[in-house]
Amino acid sequence: MNNSISIKELDLKYQDAHVLKQLNLDIKKGEFLVLLGSSGCGKSTLLNCIAGLLDISAGQIWINDRNVTWEEPKDRGIGMVFQSYALYPQMTVEKNLSFGLKVKGMGKDEIRERVDRAAKILQIEPLLQRKPSELSGGQRQRVAIGRALVRDVEVFLFDEPLSNLDAKLRADLRVEIKRLHQKLKNTMVYITHDQVEALTLADRIAIMKNGEIQQLSTPADIYHKPCNLFVAQFIGSPSMNLLEGRIVGENFVYQDYRVSLLGYEFIDQGNHDESAYLGIRPEHLALEPRDGYVQLTSAPIDILEPMGDETIVWFDFMERKWSVKVHGDHQLTWGAEVDIYLDPKKAHLFSQQSEARL
Numbered sequence: 610m611n612n613s614i615s616i617k618e619l620d621l622k623y624q625d626a627h628v629l630k631q632l633n634l635d636i637k638k639g640e641f642l643v644l645l646g647s648s649g650c651g652k653s654t655l656l657n658c659i660a661g662l663l664d665i666s667a668g669q670i671w672i673n674d675r676n677v678t679w680e681e682p683k684d685r686g687i688g689m690v691f692q693s694y695a696l697y698p699q700m701t702v703e704k705n706l707s708f709g710l711k712v713k714g715m716g717k718d719e720i721r722e723r724v725d726r727a728a729k730i731l732q733i734e735p736l737l738q739r740k741p742s743e744l745s746g747g748q749r750q751r752v753a754i755g756r757a758l759v760r761d762v763e764v765f766l767f768d769e770p771l772s773n774l775d776a777k778l779r780a781d782l783r784v785e786i787k788r789l790h791q792k793l794k795n796t797m798v799y800i801t802h803d804q805v806e807a808l809t810l811a812d813r814i815a816i817m818k819n820g821e822i823q824q825l826s827t828p829a830d831i832y833h834k835p836c837n838l839f840v841a842q843f844i845g846s847p848s849m850n851l852l853e854g855r856i857v858g859e860n861f862v863y864q865d866y867r868v869s870l871l872g873y874e875f876i877d878q879g880n881h882d883e884s885a886y887l888g889i890r891p892e893h894l895a896l897e898p899r900d901g902y903v904q905l906t907s908a909p910i911d912i913l914e915p916m917g918d919e920t921i922v923w924f925d926f927m928e929r930k931w932s933v934k935v936h937g938d939h940q941l942t943w944g945a946e947v948d949i950y951l952d953p954k955k956a957h958l959f960s961q962q963s964e965a966r967l
């Protein structure tokens with residue numbers, strides 16, 4: 610089998626809450642899988658089930674072709690890194706790294722070899738004799754990763770490992786985790802709230818909502834072909850703009866206007882003449898006519914958000930707030946009337962009834 614982790618019909622209930630619902634998920638060997646979803650959707654619960662830290666209500670968990678559903682966490686061949694570093698404060702970095710191995714009865718030479726190797730990979734060699742209180746947040750998190758690394762496991766589980774760090778450090782450590790994965794090629798399952806982390810790190814992303822996986826796909830697929838309205842709105846910042854209307858022939862019709870959908874790849878050709886949402890990302894709108902674009906409307910600029918390389922332009926349209934992403938060097942003023950054009954080839958269509966992609 611090519612799967613490193615197989616989750617079959619996993620169900621987990623707390624007294625009154627059904628947190629994971631008949632969840633199936635296959636994670637390939639060597640894959641970097643990111644679990645993404647809003648707070649409370651069940652990401653940590655799922656990770657803790659894989660780790661063996663929670664008793665499940667029903668289903669099975671397989672790791673490397675072994676049914677580990679009822680195995681102890683220590684026997685599952687996994688290393689876990691949490692948001693809080695959970696280092697022993699009274700021990701040096703070296704002791705923090707070696708402690709677990711010593712408890713297991715591993716020989717001194719092997720322990721030294723593994724600690725040295727992990728310290729080298731994570732570039733914490735000069736810090737080995739320091740205590741956690743003498744380290745920065747980023748250094749502490751590296752030690753926490755090191756502790757999983759010395760165990761020489763095939764599967765790493767990360768629960769928001771970077772969320773306690775400031776933005777710059779997060780970005781640095783994100784690159785290091787990516788490098789680590791490329792070097793070690795272990796299976797990694799990684800929880801985050803941060804879509805940039807998800808999009809940049811993942812081979813595949815599983816988007817969760819209310820204990821169910823909504824879409825499991827590559828970052829590109831999730832971004833360009835979201836399977837439903839929830840995924841479409843969850844990924845992308847600002848969120849995808851939405852227009853309510855109907856599909857009539859090759860057109861999307863709203864009020865007295867129509868947008869030609871020529872070139873749109875319908876998943877289901879039978880879905881014409883149906884109430885739908887047209888979704889368009891802020892980067893697929895423009896303030897000037899372009900090849901293949903159609904004019905959507907004219908509106909006064911409500912708010913400008915300059916972000917350096919780009920500016921977000923907000924305006925009101927059809928009782929919703931809309932946003933357009935333009936180059937940062939665009940000269941714009943609040944309140945000025947602008948024409949807004951959209952690229953129909955980049956539009957997304959969703960059924961109003963089922964919210965599924967059409």
Ligand SMILES: Nc1ncnc2c1ncn2[C@@H]1O[C@H](COP(=O)(O)OP(=O)(O)OP(=O)(O)O)[C@@H](O)[C@H]1O
Nearest residue numbers: 623624626628646647648649650651652653654655
């Ligand atoms: N011990 C518990 N008893 C009862 N309900 C719980 C318990 N632990 C978690 N829950 C509930 O289970 C749901 C899923 O929680 P979980 O921590 O898995 O979410 P999450 O997606 O990881 O959220 P976050 O991103 O905020 O960490 C939440 O509604 C939470 O309130």
